[in-house]
Amino acid sequence: MFKEKVALVTGASRGIGRAIAMQLAAKGAKVIVNYAGNQAAADAVVKEINEQGGEAFAYQCNVNDFTAVKEMIDYIVKEYGAIDILVNNAGITKDNLLLKMSEQDFDSVMDVNLKGCFHTCKHVLRPMLKNRGGRIINITSVVGVTGNSGQANYSASKAGIIGFTKSVAKEVAAKGITVNAVAPGFIQTDMTDVLSESVKNDITNSLPMKRIGAPEDVANAVCFLASDDASYITGQVLEVNGGMNM
Numbered sequence: 696m697f698k699e700k701v702a703l704v705t706g707a708s709r710g711i712g713r714a715i716a717m718q719l720a721a722k723g724a725k726v727i728v729n730y731a732g733n734q735a736a737a738d739a740v741v742k743e744i745n746e747q748g749g750e751a752f753a754y755q756c757n758v759n760d761f762t763a764v765k766e767m768i769d770y771i772v773k774e775y776g777a778i779d780i781l782v783n784n785a786g787i788t789k790d791n792l793l794l795k796m797s798e799q800d801f802d803s804v805m806d807v808n809l810k811g812c813f814h815t816c817k818h819v820l821r822p823m824l825k826n827r828g829g830r831i832i833n834i835t836s837v838v839g840v841t842g843n844s845g846q847a848n849y850s851a852s853k854a855g856i857i858g859f860t861k862s863v864a865k866e867v868a869a870k871g872i873t874v875n876a877v878a879p880g881f882i883q884t885d886m887t888d889v890l891s892e893s894v895k896n897d898i899t900n901s902l903p904m905k906r907i908g909a910p911e912d913v914a915n916a917v918c919f920l921a922s923d924d925a926s927y928i929t930g931q932v933l934e935v936n937g938g939m940n941m
């Protein structure tokens with residue numbers, strides 16, 4: 696499906712990003728596994744992809760660093776000739792009620808989640824325009840649509856991603872580049888592992904499908920939006936949440 700395509704997945708060393716990288720590679724894409732600090736985990740993803748006959752390499756880069764992101768994208772384009780698929784998945788949480796939320800915790804979440812998305816999209820756009828096409832998929836969240844108590848910073852960053860996605864989609868729609876967002880609900884990863892069993896059980900019971908999502912559920916949606924089947928879809932938010940929000 697993605698033979699000859701080059702895909703950059705940010706935050707691909709663990710969780711949802713890892714599943715996206717694995718699936719894109721299984722479908723033929725050359726995948727750049729970006730990560731922030733966990734080199735062992737990133738190397739393990741690359742090893743698994745290579746063992747399954749795919750092609751991948753790991754690249755450390757904090758997406759909140761404008762210059763480092765430019766260097767990463769320049770490097771990939773130089774090595775592989777293009778970036779056909781960009782998945783902005785890197786994300787963090789620093790949850791607290793607004794009364795207790797520090798300025799630093801607000802800024803760091805915005806810097807990684809929203810500004811990181813700005814950095815990668817800004818730098819990838821010129822090569823994609825030169826290539827006369829591309830797919831950008833930004834990972835937002837159900838709470839970017841609904842809001843969530845204790846996550847004002849995170850929800851704002853994810854709502855920002857939705858506005859950003861639609862604006863950029865309009866700017867490049869006539870140039871063969873689609874820009875969409877995927878909004879996961881509650882997915883089993885390190886990010887949600889910090890919650891107590893009783894909170895997880897409460898969330899599971901409140902879900903119409905009565906199960907927590909798997910990273911692969913999100914990866915399926917991303918692969919669809921990256922595929923030729925989605926060539927007439929842009930500026931959309933695809934919710935993958937077991938019915939959590941409808």
Ligand code: NAP
Pocket residue numbers: 705706707708709710711712729730731732733734736756757758759783784785786787807834835836837878879880881882883884885886887
């Ligand atoms: P995760 O398990 O915590 O993994 C986060 C990934 O992001 C790791 O690969 C991490 O790299 C990377 N990362 C963090 N900061 C980074 C930075 N500054 N630059 C580059 N990479 C960075 O998270 P997840 O649950 O898979 O979430 C992935 C995305 O889905 C996030 O955008 C999250 O907001 C979104 N999401 C998750 C859920 C959920 O229920 N899990 C729901 C809705 C949306 P290292 O390994 O090097 O630290």
